[in-house]
Amino acid sequence: MEHQTFEDEQAAEYINEHFVSIKVDREERPDLDSIYMKAIQVTTGSGGWPLTAFLTPDCKPFYGGTYFPPEDRHGIPGFPKLLKSVSDAYINSRSEIDKHSVKLTEHLEKMMNNSGQINKISESTLKVAFDSFYSEFDHEFGGFGTSPKFPQPVNFEFALRYHIRFQDKDSLRVVEESLTHMANGGIYDQIGGGFHRYSTDEKWIVPHFEKMLYDNALLTSLYLHVYETTKNQFYLEIAEDTLSYVKREMLDQDGSFYSSQDADSEGIEGKFFVWNHEEILEHLGEKEGKIFAEYFGVTANGNFEGKSILIKPNYHQNISPENNHELLKSINLSKEKLLKARNTRIPPETDKKIITSWNALMMKAFSEAAITTNNPGYLKIAKSNAEFLTNKLYKSSILYRTYQNGEPKITGFLEDYSFLIDALLKLHEASFESKWIEIAVDLCYEMVNLFWDDSKGTLYDTSTTHETLVIRPSEWTDNAIPAGTSLAVEVLLKFSVILDEQLFNNIATRILGSMTKIVEQFPSASGQWLNAIDFYTSNNPEITIVGSKANKNTQMLLDEVYKTYIPNKILIGINQKNSNISNLAFTKYKQSILNQPTAYLCQNYECDLPTNDPKILYKQLMKIQ
Structure with missing residues (x-):
């Protein structure tokens, strides 16, 4: 629409005369996108982008849609005709439009407020969800449904966890067949590495050629996890090739990651x-x-x-x-x-906007690659990105959403906080540096203070310091990336264990209990919620390693931990040279034995005997798996 409609002089003239036009970057403002997309879905029965919303002067929606052609086409009114109809209706039926906009806004607020019945949280929800996933699985080409096909890494992560939990062969087959088809298809850049946005066909051959940072971060982590589970070198190669692409084309010299690369170059999609x-x-x-x-x-x-x-x-x-x-x-x-x-060749344009949550996803992917491969280059990149985010986008206890032209802008959303906390926990696991845990703890408390409303039982997407909108959004759907709330629940559960913080546990449990029925009803839109339920209902290994990361005996203990993928473990490393985090509830009283690197394996704070012996640690891990 940008080229076909808004650049048309007559259309632009009419818009400027009769409307106040506001163009929103939905990547910078997911809050506005969430509100007005839901309004369009309610009024039209469908949604998508580009999103066109018509609002009253107080920003309440009353009409809208997605794509409108420059002239009438296939039953869709041309945009000029639509503009005239909306303008005429607003002038001649203002009172009716005002009433409709108020009712629609009230309906949206009820949709966003999921503070209903608290249900029991049990693993039965996982089984209901996987049965639904399996019914949608494409047994010939992998993935779910027909075309277009999206990678859906969060859903495949759930399927992988389901396999690990129940030793279910079908769930592993769902993951492996899908990832193999994707990596051998056109959705994967066979020359340069990295994944395109989605496939236009069911065989994963013809992609929409745009590349998104978040897709490549989540898919890298997923391929690493499948490698750790199967030891099939193919998955590791795809993960590392993807990271090579990111390092080559999406990494700024200051340590930040760019947002995306366009699908077209020289005006032609896929030409590059x-x-x-x-x-x-x-x-x-x-x-x-x-x-x-x-x-x-x-x-x-x-x-x-x-x-x-x-x-x-x-x-x-x-x-x-x-x-x-x-x-x-x-x-x-x-x-x-x-x-x-x-x-x-002339390359597609790169969007060099820096987005905190997306950067955090990629930081986590590099941290996980560092753990899996022991490649210090990956850890260096992850640490550089963490330094950038915590120095440039986290100022005076305020986390910001984006960074452009040397300045942070827009106060952070819930997803920025929860994604960064999750990434910093993984970076600590990769580095044993205490400062990443310390920052993550601060962010956890700030996240609760800014986004949690105890009276409503809701973690909102916008903070209490955010500008007032027509409604305060709370997006529960896991889409291409997890919802801010669903990942926040998992990190709050983890830090409730690390800190023995009952407040975090209470909040996470309350939210999760209110979501179980919705998750069972809409499992394909709930991948991260399912992962959080998996964590909540598991006996999670609580692992503390006391020792220098540089000590080969420390690494031998870690090698036993990483012999297979343990998705729900919490691992804290105490470097004996720096004990800033040695007094956490998780680590308290844990010291090295015989002045050697020592492992503590616990569940619910009940611990096996500490050991310096990698073989004994492995036996302890196998006992609780």
């Missing part, structure tokens, strides 16, 4: 990413070019508007490093050559 057969042969030569073209499904006719999106059509064949060393060596060399060639 697609190839024709002749280009492949020109850059690689006849012999290597033919090998590469066959491997990645490049044909003379192509699979996308006469050109080819690179895919691996024969991925199901056993092409492993052990039995195809020379082939894979040739493919990797060819990928390097084509990446260099592609970089001479």
